[in-house]
Amino acid sequence: MAGMKFDDPLTGGDLPVTRRPRLDRPGKIVCIGRNYREHARELGNEVPSEPLFFLKPSTSVIHDGDPIYLPEQSERVEFEGEIAVVVGSPLTRASENDAAKAIRGVVALNDVTARDLQKKDSQWTRAKGFDSFCPIGELSSDYSDLAALTVITRVNGVERQRASAAEMVFSIPFLLSYVSHVMTLEPGDIVATGTPAGVGSLTDGDVVEVEIEGLSRVSNPVRRSA
Numbered sequence: 213m214a215g216m217k218f219d220d221p222l223t224g225g226d227l228p229v230t231r232r233p234r235l236d237r238p239g240k241i242v243c244i245g246r247n248y249r250e251h252a253r254e255l256g257n258e259v260p261s262e263p264l265f266f267l268k269p270s271t272s273v274i275h276d277g278d279p280i281y282l283p284e285q286s287e288r289v290e291f292e293g294e295i296a297v298v299v300g301s302p303l304t305r306a307s308e309n310d311a312a313k314a315i316r317g318v319v320a321l322n323d324v325t326a327r328d329l330q331k332k333d334s335q336w337t338r339a340k341g342f343d344s345f346c347p348i349g350e351l352s353s354d355y356s357d358l359a360a361l362t363v364i365t366r367v368n369g370v371e372r373q374r375a376s377a378a379e380m381v382f383s384i385p386f387l388l389s390y391v392s393h394v395m396t397l398e399p400g401d402i403v404a405t406g407t408p409a410g411v412g413s414l415t416d417g418d419v420v421e422v423e424i425e426g427l428s429r430v431s432n433p434v435r436r437s438a
């Protein structure tokens with residue numbers, strides 16, 4: 213992160229980690245679906261021939277320690293631990309090479325999903341878009357190889373998901389390039405790269421943690437909506 217400006221809105225530059233501004237309102241959150249074969253299979257879906265993606269609203273973002281609220285409209289809310297990347301410079305119809313260079317860093321992200329509503333609705337906006345349905349961890353750029361990242365999800369301390377980015381159907385640079393041929397990605401935008409196998413439901417009182425091993429972590433208590 214050398215050379216970053218002191219007032220950088222994404223990281224705070226040289227500010228100590230605890231005083232850095234957080235990724236409170238990304239311009240957009242692009243989420244990739246079915247990007248791991250085993251996960252597509254566990255939900256009875258085929259792996260798509262090209263990336264499938266959707267948006268989560270910026271108002272769904274929460275941070276470490278904030279509660280995930282179970283909405284009254286859903287009987288089944290599930291965790292989806294994911295590796296997400298934060299875009300550092302604009303990408304429009306970018307090559308994979310340029311897309312890779314534009315990545316500012318990675319964040320652990322939980323693509324919380326009301327699975328029953330996702331099955332009921334042909335569009336996923338409601339199922340994926342409730343307030344508190346997008347926990348995001350701290351930004352990290354302390355890695356050398358995106359394909360070597362590992363995502364782990366734990367519920368009440370028990371490991372439920374673990375996968376390497378190398379297992380993705382579509383690589384991270386490919387995904388960014390692909391999305392940028394549809395919509396311009398701007399600095400601060402987040403792209404979540406899909407969840408591996410092992411998704412499961414959350415209930416009141418659970419604590420769910422998503423970690424990009426050694427780099428970014430977000431842990432959240434689960435509460436029934438008041």
Ligand code: MG
Nearest residue numbers: 292323406407
């Ligand atoms: Mg997902």
